[in-house]
Amino acid sequence: MIVYLSLWRGKVSLKRSMRDIAHQVSAAYGFTLDELRADTQRREIVHARQEAMASMAQQPGANKSAIGRFFGRTSWTVLHAIRAHKARMGELEAA
Numbered sequence: 001m002i003v004y005l006s007l008w009r010g011k012v013s014l015k016r017s018m019r020d021i022a023h024q025v026s027a028a029y030g031f032t033l034d035e036l037r038a039d040t041q042r043r044e045i046v047h048a049r050q051e052a053m054a055s056m057a058q059q060p061g062a063n064k065s066a067i068g069r070f071f072g073r074t075s076w077t078v079l080h081a082i083r084a085h086k087a088r089m090g091e092l093e094a095a
Helices: 018-029 033-037 043-057 064-071 075-094
Strands: 002-006 010-014
Touching: 018 033, 018 043, 018 064, 033 043, 033 064, 043 064, 043 075, 064 075
Parallel strands: none
Antiparallel strands: 002 010
């Protein structure tokens, strides 16, 4: 998240768009945006999609329903993705 200082409002964070986050994550994993949004259960793509959903959920004013609509999934799927990504990151940090 990018934060800048405003003389009138103090610290202000710039919200990144869902498309920007999805592009960044898909590029990091070596996939296209269409592959990330596709209805596939390939582990590599699922992990990338879960990371993108978790990153989107951290944005100010994040809405799980909107994230779900962006990926063509339900808000419950987004919630599961966030939890799965956090669990996976916890396992990596513990190792």
